[in-house]
Amino acid sequence: MKRAGAPNASENPPQKRTKASQACASCRKQKSRCEILDVRPVAGAPVVIRCHRCKVLGVECSFETSDLIHFAPKAVSASTPSSDASSPGTSTTLVEPTSSYSGLGALAAAAAASSLPTPIPPPLNTPTTIPARFGIAPEDLVPNASTPVWGPGYKASRVSRVDWTAAPMLAIQEMVRCPKIDQPIDIPSAARLSDILSGAEITSLLDIFETRYSPWLGLPPARLNNTNSLFDIVRCTIASRQLPLSRRSSAAPRLQKLTEDVFVSELFNPQPSLDSIRALLILSVWTPISGTGAEARDGRLLIASAVSMAMNLQLQNESKRVIGLRAEKPQKMTEIDESTHKWRLWMSLAVVESALCVGTGRTPVSHLSPLDHDMTALSSFPEFTLLSVRDIRLGLAAKVLHVCESALQLRLQRVDNLETFFNKMNDLTYTMEGMSRLIKPLYVLTPLDTFYSQMLLLEYHACLVLIYHHALREVRTTYERDAPDTPWYSVETKAGHCISLFWGREALINAEGVLTTFLSVTDPTLFSSAPDIIFIMIGFAATWIFVSNFTLYQMAGSNLGGPSEMLQTLTIERLHQIALSPDHAATRCGHVLAALMTAWEKRKPAPRDPEMSECFIHVPYTRTNHPQVQRGPYIGTQATEATMVPDLGVAIDPLGPFPDLGGAEINWDLFMDDVFWSTFMENLNSDAGSVPVVPLG
Structure with missing residues (x-):
């Protein structure tokens, strides 16, 4: 891994380490790799380097007291926290936070970095400006003036909200994270x-x-x-x-x-x-x-450490070795089996790291080679042995995550590039849909690991939601930055596709697919062993459905209809059903979604005539040649009944054109507005004290 890029030369750059001091004392003693991945800020004092290994282990690093490597603190600005973008190919970035730069401030910096125009985009650099040590508390989702969306240098009048959608999985993860107890419990020690x-x-x-x-x-x-x-x-x-x-x-x-x-x-x-x-x-x-x-x-730090250890043992080259042994020494089965075992471990490490990093803003350290992917094909699809089924599942998961990562790297740099961006993004989603032919029937075809193969389908849908979410965010941020007079939600392609509805519809369908797959498991006790990331994916999908409800109300004052609200209700019930303890990820996810449901029920406007509300299942996403139906503008939720238009509560004609909103003041932020999140956080925080910690008994 390359070392973190240095700050700008005009800002007191650090002294380079001498050749005799290429590692801290602890790493030199143990002859281990010493890497500097981030810095630890202290207000009013120089920022002292600490190596990644010492940080993970929680031990003292000699760099902390060394005079060789220090960063001079920048002047603190309350309104414009900054972040330094790393150079292309660099997997980490040194961030200099302000006193108010915590939690969502890091996400705002990531959003700012990806929104500012750049000649050549570094796709993976923006997310890496989010140091894991800052963390994101739920209350950080409530925006404030000190966390701008566009960052330094942009017009202050355009700073209207904090965009935490740059790393949505990280935001959901931090909301689900169990709060830390200030007074640790005294636990008796044991040796074995x-x-x-x-x-x-x-x-x-x-x-x-x-x-x-x-x-x-x-x-x-x-x-x-x-x-x-x-x-x-x-x-x-x-x-x-x-x-x-x-x-x-x-x-x-x-x-x-x-x-x-x-x-x-x-x-x-x-x-x-x-x-x-x-x-x-x-x-x-x-x-x-x-x-x-x-x-x-932080699971991402742990898996990065595991990957680094595996690379020191050259596990990334095992696929090449296995294929060579099979061709040259087929009789040496013991050696082949040992090498295959190492390859499987490397595949698992790479897949897990990608799953933990995708949508969180961290770049994976591991990379799978074409030979790694070829190895999964050696397990013949019809031969359903336990090992072949797990090899197939590893291979499919790796491909899904690879396509997802590729989609998240795409950037819409200018509004003129919309057609190219639209086509490239759709090419990747079509690739995902092609893989669904193998993923969807897998748990039906094999009698082995049926439940785990079904969960691969859940991960597939979650990755698609993340892709469409990213695509919509790119269009929104680019148009709001470069063409503020053009409503981003009404942008169309040359073929007549309304992009916000085209991709929004697909995101909604896949979000419902996540919840449907989750609820379709007949034995909910199987989820007691589910990784934390599964519940993060479920939480993200459920949030997207809340978003869709809100957006459709904004668009036409209509109910989403269909199965969405019932899926959300059943999901919350099942999460509480499978929860093992108050600090189980399922418990926290259910708590967050229940609070979100409560806030949404209080916020959403009631239809003027409930009998007129229609199921908004056929979401329009292209213009047609039908004559436009004249509709009055939608009035915000605070409007009085006397000012509401007669059509309020009627769904948009599925075959009609994009509705004429007549210049109505509408918040088109696909992750809801500041007032909604403030209401949500009030509910979440008011209930937080009711979740106890399991007693030692």
């Missing part, structure tokens, strides 16, 4: 698993993990014997959520503490084992349910 669990419990938890958790990773079952390694401890810690509540409340906190202790010591090992890498992979996917109120680690 047997100090906490009986032998029967250890065996049972290892078996549960390999049966219900490993399939999510696409990896074959691992050994069940306990060696008290980090791998065994992590598996028991994560699977302990399946213990009865009384037993879990006493065992889970001690297991998490043991995991933290062993984790730190194991990471100092200059030659990590495959089991250690797999342990880090597990910790990045599942947050332990312990009830301690401890701050959860």
Whole structure:
């Protein structure tokens, strides 16, 4: 990985490290890779470098006290927080925050960076300006004047709201994140698993993990014997959520503490084992349910560390080695199997990292080669063995995420490039639709891992929602920046496609597809082992449906109709049904969506005549030659009944043209307006205190 780009030369650039000081003292001692991925700001003091490895381990870094590498703090501006864009190919960026630069401020900076015109766009640089350490509290979604949408240099009169849609998955993730308890609980220490669990419990938890958790990773079952390694401890810690509540409340906190202790010591090992890498992979996917109120680690940092360790072991080259061994030494099955095992671990690492990073603003470290993708094709589709099914699922997930990442890199630089942007984005979505021929029937065709293959379909729909969300945001930000006199939502292609409705309709259909797939599982207990990212995807999809409801009300004062609201209600009920504890991701996701539903019910306007409301299923997305139906302008939700037009509450004619809004003042922000989010956060925060932490008992 390249090191973070230096600040502008005119802003007191840091001294370069000498050749004799290429790593901090801790990394030199352990002969480990030392990388500087970000900086830790301190108000009124120089920003001191800390290497990535020491930060993840939570140990002191010699760079903190070194005089060699320092960044001089910039002048603080309350209204224009800034961020330095990294150079092309750089995976991280040094950010200099202001005193009010936290949470959503980072997202606003990301939005500003991607919205400002640039000659040659660095597609992946914008998201990487969001340091994970800042975090995003739910209340950060409420905009304020110190977090502009366009950033420094843009006209202050245009700063009307904060655009956190630049990293939507990160925003949902931070809302779902369980709040940290200021006063940590004192937990008795333990030296080994047997100090906490009986032998029967250890065996049972290892078996549960390999049966219900490993399939999510696409990896074959691992050994069940306990060696008290980090791998065994992590598996028991994560699977302990399946213990009865009384037993879990006493065992889970001690297991998490043991995991933290062993984790730190194991990471100092200059030659990590495959089991250690797999342990880090597990910790990045599942947050332990312990009830301690401890701050959860950033899964993206954990998976980046695991990928870095795997690259040190050259796992990224295993596909080439396997193919070579099969061609030259087919008789050496042991060697081939060992290399194939390493390749599967590399595939799982890459797929998980992409899933955790997509839509959050972080660039994955890992990259799959064409040979990696070719390896998945070696598992013949009709041969449904356990390994072949998981190989197929890994390969399909990798392709879906690759296309999704490619779509999120596309930028609409100028309004003149709309046609090209529209065609390229549609080409990628058509590629996704082509892969659906393999994804949709997979869980029906195979008797193995049926539930996990069905969840691949959920991830597929979620990625499509993210793609359409990004496409709409690019059109909105570009037109609002470069052509403010042209309503972005009415922009059409030369073929007559109204882009906002064309892509908005597809986003809505796929958002409903996420919830439908989630609700179609007949045994909801299977979701007790679901990774946290699954609930983030569900939360994002449900939010998009709320958005669609709001937008259609703004457009025509009509109900969305169809299954949307029922899908949302059932989703909230199921999330609470499958939740294992107050700090389970399912619980938090259900809480956020319930608060969003409450706020929306209070905010949405009632139709003038409920009997006139129609199901808004056929969303128009192209102009036709039909004569335009004259409609009065839609009046905002605060208008009195006397000022409402007679047609209010009637859906737009599916075969008619785009409605003439007559210059009405309408907020067309596809992620709702500031007043809505303020109402939402009031509901969310007022209920936050009612979610207790699991007692130690």
